[in-house]
Amino acid sequence: MENNQLPKFSVGDFVASANQILEYAYPSVVIEGEVESFRVSQGKFVFFNLKDTEASVGCFMMVFSLRVPLEDGMRVVVRARPKLTNFGKFSLTIDTIKPVGEGSIKKGFELLKQKLEKEGLFAHERKRSLPRIPRTVGVIASRQSAGYADFMKIANERWGGVIFKVYHVAVQGIDAPDEMIGAIRFFNELERPLDALVIIRGGGSADDLSAFNDEALVREVAGSRTPTIVGVGHEIDTTLCDLVADVRAATPSNAAQLLVPDKEEMRRHVSHISRSLSARVGHILERRAAYVEERTAYARQLFARAADVRMSELQQLRRLLQSYDPREVLQRGYAIIRGKPHKGGMITVESQNYILTAEVKTYEQK
Amino acid sequence: MSKNDDATIEERISELEQLVAWFDSDDFILEKALDKYQQAEKLATEIQRDITQLKNTIEQVGGVVDAK
Numbered sequence: 001m002e003n004n005q006l007p008k009f010s011v012g013d014f015v016a017s018a019n020q021i022l023e024y025a026y027p028s029v030v031i032e033g034e035v036e037s038f039r040v041s042q043g044k045f046v047f048f049n050l051k052d053t054e055a056s057v058g059c060f061m062m063v064f065s066l067r068v069p070l071e072d073g074m075r076v077v078v079r080a081r082p083k084l085t086n087f088g089k090f091s092l093t094i095d096t097i098k099p100v101g102e103g104s105i106k107k108g109f110e111l112l113k114q115k116l117e118k119e120g121l122f123a124h125e126r127k128r129s130l131p132r133i134p135r136t137v138g139v140i141a142s143r144q145s146a147g148y149a150d151f152m153k154i155a156n157e158r159w160g161g162v163i164f165k166v167y168h169v170a171v172q173g174i175d176a177p178d179e180m181i182g183a184i185r186f187f188n189e190l191e192r193p194l195d196a197l198v199i200i201r202g203g204g205s206a207d208d209l210s211a212f213n214d215e216a217l218v219r220e221v222a223g224s225r226t227p228t229i230v231g232v233g234h235e236i237d238t239t240l241c242d243l244v245a246d247v248r249a250a251t252p253s254n255a256a257q258l259l260v261p262d263k264e265e266m267r268r269h270v271s272h273i274s275r276s277l278s279a280r281v282g283h284i285l286e287r288r289a290a291y292v293e294e295r296t297a298y299a300r301q302l303f304a305r306a307a308d309v310r311m312s313e314l315q316q317l318r319r320l321l322q323s324y325d326p327r328e329v330l331q332r333g334y335a336i337i338r339g340k341p342h343k344g345g346m347i348t349v350e351s352q353n354y355i356l357t358a359e360v361k362t363y364e365q366k
Numbered sequence: 367m368s369k370n371d372d373a374t375i376e377e378r379i380s381e382l383e384q385l386v387a388w389f390d391s392d393d394f395i396l397e398k399a400l401d402k403y404q405q406a407e408k409l410a411t412e413i414q415r416d417i418t419q420l421k422n423t424i425e426q427v428g429g430v431v432d433a434k
Contacts, residue, residue, distance in 0.1 A: 266417055
């Protein structure tokens with residue numbers, strides 16, 4: 001083929017054309033590989049190579065898109081757009097990235113955990129308590145999952161009268177964190193705030209649960225204006241969303257147990273109040289009757305004591321009065337003399353047994 | 367439901383507990399005890415009944431169920 005039959009470009013046009021072809025063929029691709037030469041430039045741009053045993057390709061992304069801390073050697077899966085730069089270098093522009101494989105997931109988990117712990121996101125003081133009986137609850141879950149079914153089963157068995165607003169999301173995979181973030185924002189922007197926000201997922205592999213270690217999602221849970229309860233996986237599983245939630249449930253079933261009271265327990269409680277009230281009223285009436293009886297007895301006692309005192313005073317007065325009786329004096333041998341004492345005058349002398357009349361022979365002043 | 371339809375179960379349990387606490391409070395008046403007792407008994411019965419009758423409501427507010 002002659003050159004004049006071949007397509008001819010300027011360099012810029014060729015790069016643009018190549019990018020058009022790439023964009024048409026691979027608008028977005030998912031690639032798994034190992035991180036190499038990871039670095040952050042100017043605090044904004046992330047560069048690394050994604051490699052396997054056969055090849056290596058340069059990657060670029062903005063730091064705010066980096067949802068899990070990375071280190072060289074970690075295995076990751078990326079969703080990216082292939083691109084030829086104006087310098088002729090082929091690279092992947094990363095839209096999303098997440099660690100894969102147990103070792104890398106664990107490494108990413110630990111790195112992010114340390115970072116968030118330093119920021120105090122797991123601090124006990126940040127935890128809010130859930131209302132004792134919630135009325136409206138937001139549920140973020142996959143409606144097809146066993147975890148959601150378990151949660152609703154236990155919630156319905158335990159309590160009633162709650163409005164559950166369910167937001168269906170993917171709970172695993174590369175899109176799961178953003179879907180859950182969207183759901184949390186939806187609930188937090190409702191005009192009437194909810195009483196609680198439940199995020200649940202049943203058990204799965206470390207890779208299945210890794211969506212719940214996404215930094216942006218963890219921060220969204222931490223910043224939720226509605227108190228959150230997170231129940232992900234089985235009892236042995238711990239995700240960063242668990243750690244940052246206001247209430248951590250071991251499983252979706254446990255989330256239902258922590259969220260709503262048990263109606264049987266509540267009925268027993270009310271029944272106990274009712275039964276104890278009649279006993280209490282009986283006891284109060286007995287106490288009141290005993291009090292009245294005791295006061296009456298005391299009043300009787302006071303009256304008797306006062307009467308004794310008065311009687312004793314009366315007797316003393318009577319004794320005093322008796323001592324003033326002239327007959328008492330005559331009994332002691334004295335006599336009463338009546339009449340004026342002058343020579344030749346007549347006087348009467350009264351003793352206990354006699355009244356004498358006598359003439360005054362002499363008298364003198366003492 | 368009770369005459370106080372707007373009150374939640376929790377609010378009515380709290381009301382019941384307050385009625386019971388009245389019997390031990392300084393406000394206790396023997397003449398009012400029977401009224402209060404009957405009021406508490408009625409409230410307890412209504413709460414018991416309402417707890418049994420309550421049903422949860424589920425509303426789908428977002429997301430496409432077909433998606434995993």
